[in-house]
Amino acid sequence: MNPSSSTAGASSALPGHPFVAYQGAALQVEGVALSALAAEHGTPLFVYSKAAMLAALAAYQRGFAGRHVQICYAMKANSSLGVLQVFAQAGCGFDIVSGGELERVLAAGGQASKVIFSGVGKTRREMRQALQAGIGCFNVESEAELDVLSEVALSMGLRAPVSIRVNPDVDPKTHPYISTGLKGSKFGVAHDRVVKTYQHAAKLPGIQVKGIDCHIGSQITEVAPYLDTVDKMLDFVSDIQAEGVVIDHIDFGGGLGINYHGDKPPAADDLWAQLLAKLDARGFGHKKLMIEPGRSLVGNAGLCLTEVLYLKPGEQKNFCIIDAAMNDLPRPAMYQAFHAIVPLQRDAGPRSESVYDVVGPICESGDWIGRDRTLAVQAGDQLAVLSAGAYCMSMASNYNTRGRAAELLVDGQQVHLIRERESAADQMRHERLVGG
Ligand SMILES: *Cc1c(COP(=O)(O)O)cnc(C)c1O
Numbered sequence: 001m002n003p004s005s006s007t008a009g010a011s012s013a014l015p016g017h018p019f020v021a022y023q024g025a026a027l028q029v030e031g032v033a034l035s036a037l038a039a040e041h042g043t044p045l046f047v048y049s050k051a052a053m054l055a056a057l058a059a060y061q062r063g064f065a066g067r068h069v070q071i072c073y074a075m076k077a078n079s080s081l082g083v084l085q086v087f088a089q090a091g092c093g094f095d096i097v098s099g100g101e102l103e104r105v106l107a108a109g110g111q112a113s114k115v116i117f118s119g120v121g122k123t124r125r126e127m128r129q130a131l132q133a134g135i136g137c138f139n140v141e142s143e144a145e146l147d148v149l150s151e152v153a154l155s156m157g158l159r160a161p162v163s164i165r166v167n168p169d170v171d172p173k174t175h176p177y178i179s180t181g182l183k184g185s186k187f188g189v190a191h192d193r194v195v196k197t198y199q200h201a202a203k204l205p206g207i208q209v210k211g212i213d214c215h216i217g218s219q220i221t222e223v224a225p226y227l228d229t230v231d232k233m234l235d236f237v238s239d240i241q242a243e244g245v246v247i248d249h250i251d252f253g254g255g256l257g258i259n260y261h262g263d264k265p266p267a268a269d270d271l272w273a274q275l276l277a278k279l280d281a282r283g284f285g286h287k288k289l290m291i292e293p294g295r296s297l298v299g300n301a302g303l304c305l306t307e308v309l310y311l312k313p314g315e316q317k318n319f320c321i322i323d324a325a326m327n328d329l330p331r332p333a334m335y336q337a338f339h340a341i342v343p344l345q346r347d348a349g350p351r352s353e354s355v356y357d358v359v360g361p362i363c364e365s366g367d368w369i370g371r372d373r374t375l376a377v378q379a380g381d382q383l384a385v386l387s388a389g390a391y392c393m394s395m396a397s398n399y400n401t402r403g404r405a406a407e408l409l410v411d412g413q414q415v416h417l418i419r420e421r422e423s424a425a426d427q428m429r430h431e432r433l434v435g436g
Contacts, residue, residue: 014342016259017300017386019049025346027384029303030410035344037415038305038382041406044324045305046393048078048418050411052301053086053389056268060293063272067289070136072116074254074294075101077390082409082418083298084108093136095254095292099126102133112136116251116290118165118215120145120186127152127160137161139213139251141188143197150206162201163211163251166194168232172217172225172255180217188214198240209245211290212236215253218295221265223274226252230278237284251290258299260387261338268296295390302389304329304405305344308381309361311354318356320377325360326367327399329385329392333366341370344382351376358383362400393419398427 013021019030027034029049038045060071072093079101085108093114094105105115112133120141127149140146140162153160167188180187189197201207216229237247257265279285306324331337341358358370396404403422408415
């Protein structure tokens, strides 16, 4: 122990992670020691805090108190059944982007009537599946999709409830790969086509117009793009209703950012206080609202535990090789994203501090988890990769025939295994040898 080490018993939550704290030298989630979980379940291991998810949801619920709103968790952020179950039990609906996600919602106990179906490439088969289940709304992204959906619904003797995703042409000031509401994006119906598209939809026999939606991007940390979006959306609603087409609900999408690395996104309740003030000022405060938050509900509720396999000093770089990799944590490779990396045990004994690139075992130079990180570690130490609740497990792959990690849900003193570690046999189950 070095002299500056904290006294046993002192608890300090990590900034932006209210349910993750060092108790003395040991990192804990909701008071459960993480090194014990790593010892029992092995690494890499995802650990989620139920309290953190519900606290993130509560911020939205506070912001919308007294309003007519449906919160639809954008489940592509983390679609594990145990996570969906938390939100289903809390009354959330779900924003899905595939027929597979719909099956997950139903398996987790979610209600089909609270499901909205987004995405530019829904197949006829997925449309039939969603109509059969009785989902709440299709968020349609093109005129061509409207025509096909009308045909599919009619063939089933139904009318499909529809909202049209419009492109408000707002710059969310985030990474280009996660900006979706600018001109030139594949998402949504262009500004000048919006009213025409609604007029077309209103004439289709298999379509029932319900609402309007947008989603301008992800990891948004400023209020201004949202305020611009509200203005543009309300302009659209006025224009559409002036043509005699009634809009029942307005869906503002998701996109609110989280604190990965000193980011300062607005709190959900503060953001919505400002947006609702604008809605009220423009006379739309009575409308039914929908939102589709993903990352902001789960991102900082999860972390990934990993073990240091080897330290490899080099001439230009030192490498800290860990047992988690880009197949588990794809965001750095995909978006140059930052995840904080902290030890499970502070003050673990004599170790010298060095600057490392933290990398995984995969045979790709893109397989890095953190760059230029100052760490005092040795082989066998355990680390936590923070902010790993969103767009990690749901994007995980089997590259290099690495099984996907196990997942735990911590709920107070209870720890639930919500996903077993995937074996090589699991991965090969659907493959066949030729002539075998
Ligand atoms: C991804 C997505 C969301 C959720 O985005 P977050 O940044 O995770 O909140 C919401 N709506 C749509 C249509 C999406 O594609």
